[in-house]
Amino acid sequence: xxxxxxxxxxxxxxTVFLVNCVDxxxxxxxxxxxxxxxxxxxxxxxxxxxxxxxARIRDNVFVIFILVISGVFWLHRLIKFIYNICCYWxxxxxxxxxxxxxxxxxxxxxxxxxxxxxVEIQKEHQICIHKKELTELDIYHRILRxxxxxxxxxxxxxxPVRFRAPLLGDIVFYTRGLKYxxxxxxxxxxxxxxxxxxxxxxxxxxGSNRLELADKLSTRILWIGVANLxxxxxxxxWQILYAFFSYTExxxxxxxxxxxxCWSLYGRCYLRHFNELxxxxxxxxxKGYKASSKYMNCFMSPLLTxxxxxxxxFAGSIxxxxxxxxxxxxxxxxxxxxxxxxxxxxxxxxxxxxFIPDKHLVFCPEQLLKVILAHxxxxxxxxxxxxxxxxxxxxxxxxxxxxxVFIMEELLSPVITPFILIFxxxxxxxxxxxxxxxxxxxxxGVGDTCSFAQMDVRQHGHPAWxxxxxxxxxxxxxxxxxxxxxxxxxxxITNPHWQPPRxxxxxxxxxxxxxxxxxxxxxxxxxxxxxxxxxxxxxSEPHSLIANLLVGPPSLASLNLxxxxxxxxxxxxxxxxxxxxxxxxxxxxxxxxxxxxxYASTRLPRSDSAxxxxxxxxxxxxxxxxxxxxxxxxxxxxxxxxxxxEYASTEMSIHAVxxxxxxxxxxxxxxxxxxxxxxxxxxxxxxxxxxxxxxRNLPRSNTFPCAGTPQQEGAPxxxxxxxxxxxTTESLSGGSRPMARFSRIPMGGWAEEAQAxxxxxxxxxEGSEDELPPxxxxxx
Amino acid sequence: xxxxSEVLEVSVEGRQVDEAMLALLHTILLHRSTGKFHYKxxxxxxxxxxxxxxxDCDFIDFTFVRVSSEELDRAIxxxxxxxxxxxxxxxxxxxxxxxxxxxxxxxxxxxxxxxCIPWEVWSIKVNVVNLANEQERQICREKVGEKxxxxxxxxxxxxxxxEYLPKMPTQSEVDNVFDTSLKDVQxxxxxxxxxxxxxxxxxxxxxxxxxxKDTLAL
Numbered sequence: 001x002x003x004x005x006x007x008x009x010x011x012x013x014x015t016v017f018l019v020n021c022v023d024x025x026x027x028x029x030x031x032x033x034x035x036x037x038x039x040x041x042x043x044x045x046x047x048x049x050x051x052x053x054x055a056r057i058r059d060n061v062f063v064i065f066i067l068v069i070s071g072v073f074w075l076h077r078l079i080k081f082i083y084n085i086c087c088y089w090x091x092x093x094x095x096x097x098x099x100x101x102x103x104x105x106x107x108x109x110x111x112x113x114x115x116x117x118x119v120e121i122q123k124e125h126q127i128c129i130h131k132k133e134l135t136e137l138d139i140y141h142r143i144l145r146x147x148x149x150x151x152x153x154x155x156x157x158x159x160p161v162r163f164r165a166p167l168l169g170d171i172v173f174y175t176r177g178l179k180y181x182x183x184x185x186x187x188x189x190x191x192x193x194x195x196x197x198x199x200x201x202x203x204x205x206x207g208s209n210r211l212e213l214a215d216k217l218s219t220r221i222l223w224i225g226v227a228n229l230x231x232x233x234x235x236x237x238w239q240i241l242y243a244f245f246s247y248t249e250x251x252x253x254x255x256x257x258x259x260x261x262c263w264s265l266y267g268r269c270y271l272r273h274f275n276e277l278x279x280x281x282x283x284x285x286x287k288g289y290k291a292s293s294k295y296m297n298c299f300m301s302p303l304l305t306x307x308x309x310x311x312x313x314f315a316g317s318i319x320x321x322x323x324x325x326x327x328x329x330x331x332x333x334x335x336x337x338x339x340x341x342x343x344x345x346x347x348x349x350x351x352x353x354x355f356i357p358d359k360h361l362v363f364c365p366e367q368l369l370k371v372i373l374a375h376x377x378x379x380x381x382x383x384x385x386x387x388x389x390x391x392x393x394x395x396x397x398x399x400x401x402x403x404x405v406f407i408m409e410e411l412l413s414p415v416i417t418p419f420i421l422i423f424x425x426x427x428x429x430x431x432x433x434x435x436x437x438x439x440x441x442x443x444x445g446v447g448d449t450c451s452f453a454q455m456d457v458r459q460h461g462h463p464a465w466x467x468x469x470x471x472x473x474x475x476x477x478x479x480x481x482x483x484x485x486x487x488x489x490x491x492x493i494t495n496p497h498w499q500p501p502r503x504x505x506x507x508x509x510x511x512x513x514x515x516x517x518x519x520x521x522x523x524x525x526x527x528x529x530x531x532x533x534x535x536x537x538x539x540s541e542p543h544s545l546i547a548n549l550l551v552g553p554p555s556l557a558s559l560n561l562x563x564x565x566x567x568x569x570x571x572x573x574x575x576x577x578x579x580x581x582x583x584x585x586x587x588x589x590x591x592x593x594x595x596x597x598x599y600a601s602t603r604l605p606r607s608d609s610a611x612x613x614x615x616x617x618x619x620x621x622x623x624x625x626x627x628x629x630x631x632x633x634x635x636x637x638x639x640x641x642x643x644x645x646e647y648a649s650t651e652m653s654i655h656a657v658x659x660x661x662x663x664x665x666x667x668x669x670x671x672x673x674x675x676x677x678x679x680x681x682x683x684x685x686x687x688x689x690x691x692x693x694x695x696r697n698l699p700r701s702n703t704f705p706c707a708g709t710p711q712q713e714g715a716p717x718x719x720x721x722x723x724x725x726x727x728t729t730e731s732l733s734g735g736s737r738p739m740a741r742f743s744r745i746p747m748g749g750w751a752e753e754a755q756a757x758x759x760x761x762x763x764x765x766e767g768s769e770d771e772l773p774p775x776x777x778x779x780x
Numbered sequence: 781x782x783x784x785s786e787v788l789e790v791s792v793e794g795r796q797v798d799e800a801m802l803a804l805l806h807t808i809l810l811h812r813s814t815g816k817f818h819y820k821x822x823x824x825x826x827x828x829x830x831x832x833x834x835x836d837c838d839f840i841d842f843t844f845v846r847v848s849s850e851e852l853d854r855a856i857x858x859x860x861x862x863x864x865x866x867x868x869x870x871x872x873x874x875x876x877x878x879x880x881x882x883x884x885x886x887x888x889x890x891x892x893x894x895x896c897i898p899w900e901v902w903s904i905k906v907n908v909v910n911l912a913n914e915q916e917r918q919i920c921r922e923k924v925g926e927k928x929x930x931x932x933x934x935x936x937x938x939x940x941x942x943e944y945l946p947k948m949p950t951q952s953e954v955d956n957v958f959d960t961s962l963k964d965v966q967x968x969x970x971x972x973x974x975x976x977x978x979x980x981x982x983x984x985x986x987x988x989x990x991x992x993k994d995t996l997a998l
Contacts, residue, residue, distance in 0.1 A: 129782055129899060129944035
C-alpha cells in the first residue's frame, strides 16, 4: 500500500515529465545541438528548460486534469496510509505485550505457534467476551470471513466468471478489477450487504422483502457499473502505464518469463479450501507449480514446433551476422536501428524457443496430473483418465495461465468489467440475495460467517464424496467437488489441536482410519520381500488404494499383473502405481531421518528404504507425533510444529488423492446419478448443444462444464431438477422462452410457494417443506 | 463488536413511558454499580455501602428497586425525560429505542481522543400505544406491570450468567472503568442514547457517519 502511493507519485510525475519536458528531437539526433567544448550529446541537453516545460504543462488541459485526479487520489491514499500506520502500531504492541513475541523473533514463528498463543491469552485476558475459549476455527473465521463467501460463491457458480465467447470458446474472465468490484458490492462498499465488518444487515437475513432487496442490489450494481465505465479511461491509462513500467525491464532481461505460467485468480479461488489462509494456499499451489508447468509443456503442436524452428533459424542467422559485425567493428551499433533489431531478434528467438519442446521430454500426462492433484486437491471428475486430451489441457489452462495472458487480461479489465457488472451480475441479484440469506450463520464471538465455512458434512456434504448417508443437504446446499469434505480434512490436518464437532469428528476419524489401514496393509505387503507378491496381495483386496501409494517404483511385472487383473481395478491400480512413484517424489526424504531421531516411537521396527520409512513414519507419526510433542521443551515444540506442518501437507495430499479415488469408484457405481450441469443463465440461452457424443460415464462436476455438455441422459433430469433450480433452469429448458424477469421466479422452488402467500412475517421465514437451508442459528 | 448486546421490547401507553424506562434502567444499573472505592495503601481498596429503595409506579402496577442515590436518579430521569420529549415530538408511530451502553475508556495518544469501547449494550425498544377509554387503561396498567416484572427477571438472569465484566482496575485506572463522579455510588461507565426510528430504521447522523467511513474504506 505504501508502494502504491509511492509508485503513483513516481508514475505520474515521470510520465508528465516524459511527455512534456523532453525534447525528443535532440534525443533522436534529428536536430543538432551546438556545443562549444565537446561534440557529445549529453542527456541534460534533451531536457527542455524549466520555464518552457512549465508553460507546456500549463497549456495542456488534459495533463492538468490528470494531475488533479491523481493528486486527489494520492491524498486519499496518504490519509489512509497514516490511519493504517496507527493501526499497525497497535498491532505491534499487541504482539510485543500480549503475545510476548518480539519483532526480531517474528519471522521465525509458525502460524500454528501464533494461534496457540492467541488461544492461550484468550483464556487469560478474555479478549473475546462472548465465549470463554476461542478455537482455531474462530480465528480462521474472523480472518477469512469474506474470502470464504467468495470461495463458496464461485463453488456454487453464482458469480459470472465463465463465459462463452464467440471465437474463443469457453473462457474464464476473473481479474483483480472484477474481484475488487465484487467485494465492493457485497462486503464493504457504500450500501453493501454487510453493515459492518462482522454482521450482515438484518433485513438481508429475513426473507420477507427479498424482491425489494434484489431490486436495490440490482440498482446499486448498475451505479457501480456506470461509475466503472466513467472511470474506465483513467484506470485503463493507469494499467497500461503500470504494466509498461513494470514489465518492460523484465521482458528485456528475460523474455521467457512471459511464457512462464502462474496460477490465475480464478484458479486460486476454485482451488482454495474453505478456511485456508493465504500463505497455506500459496505454499500448496507453489508445490504444485513444477508439475503443472511440466504438464502444460507436455502438449506441443507439431505444426507450431516446425514453424517456430524455422523462424528461430532465420532470426538466429540474421542475429548472428549482426553480432559478428558488431564484434568486428563496434561502430556498426551507431548505425540507425541496429540495436533495435538486435534486441527484437533476440526477443523473437526466445519466444520461438519456448514453443520448441525439450528433446528429453517424456509424455506422461496421467502421472503428472496425479501429482498435480495431490497438491491442488481439487479436480473436475472428467479430467481423470483424460489427461492426454487437449480439452483437459485447455481447461487446466484456465486455472494455470500464461503470465502474458494474465497481463493482457489485466489490461483489458477496465473495459470489460463494467459490462460484466451491468449485464451479467445484475441478473443474478435475486440469487445473490438468497445466497446470503440462506447461507449465513451467526457464530457466537465471531459474527456472521458463511455456513459453508462451518464445514459441516451434515449440512453441506455431497453424497458422491464420502458423505452418502451422512448428509442431509439438498443439491442447492451441497458444496460441489467435495469442497466440504476436503476442506474439513485439510483443516483437521493442518490444525491437529482443533476439536471438531461430533459428526465431523466421526467423519475425520473414519477417513483417517481407512487411510491408515490401507497404509498398513500396503506396508505388510512390502515386508514379505517379494515385490511381485506384494502387488498381487494388494490387488486381491478390493480397496487397497493407498497400498500402492507406498509401494516402491512400479516394476514392469506389477504393471503387467495389473493389466491382467480384473478390469475394474485395472485403471485404479495402474493409475495409482504411477501416482505412487510420483507421490514418493515429494515425500520428505531428509526429514524422515529427522523424524526417526526426534521421535522415539515409530510404528514398525525395520524399513526397506528411506522413503518407505519416511512414508510409514509419516502415517504412523500422524497420531504419535501429537502425543510425543506434548511433553517436549519449547524449542522442540517449535521444531515439532514446523516439522508437523510440513508433514501435514503430505498427509493432506495422501488424503486428498484417496478421497478422489474413492469418489471415482463411488461415482462409477452410480451411473444414473448425474450431478446437474449448472451453467450461467445468460450463456445457456443458446440452448443445449446437441452433439451426438456418447454420454460420459463419469458425473460432471458443476463448476467445470466441459465441451460435451449433458445430452440425452440429461433430458429426463431436466424436468425433475427444474423445480429445484428455479432461477437457472427456466432458461435452460429452451432458448425460445424469453427469460422471465428474475423477480418473478422463486429461488429454491421448494420453499417459496408457501412464502408467496405470506406477506409480512417478522419471524424468520421457515418454509413448510422439509429441507430448508438454515437461516440464522447460533452456533457455539 | 466485542460487546454483548441485549434487546428488550416493551409496549406501553403514553403516560407510562417514563416509569417503564426508569424501572428498567434502574434495575440494570442496580446490578452494575458498586459502592465507592476507597483506596488504601498497598493497592487494596474497600468498597463503600450502597443503599437500595423501593419505588412505586403511579401509572403502572409495579414496584422496582433502585440504588438510593439521588444524583444517579436525577441523571437517569433527565435522560428519560429527553427521550420522552423526543418521542412525543416525533409524531411518528411512536416507536423509539433507548440504549444503555456500558463502556471502557482507553487512553489514546495525541491526536486521537480517548476511545470508548462498549462491552455491554442494553437496547430497550419502546412502542407507544394510544388507548381510548379507562377500561383499557386499567387492563393496560396490570399487563404492563406483569410484563415489566418478566423483563426484570430476564435482566437478572442475563446478569447473573457470570459473563464478561471488566477487570477490577488499579487506582490510577479507576476512571477508565467506573464512573467516579457520583458521591455515593459507583456504577460502571455508562451512557444513555436514544433514537426515534423511522420506517427505514436509520437516522441522518448514522448515514453521514457511514458515508465518511465508507469513503475512508475505499
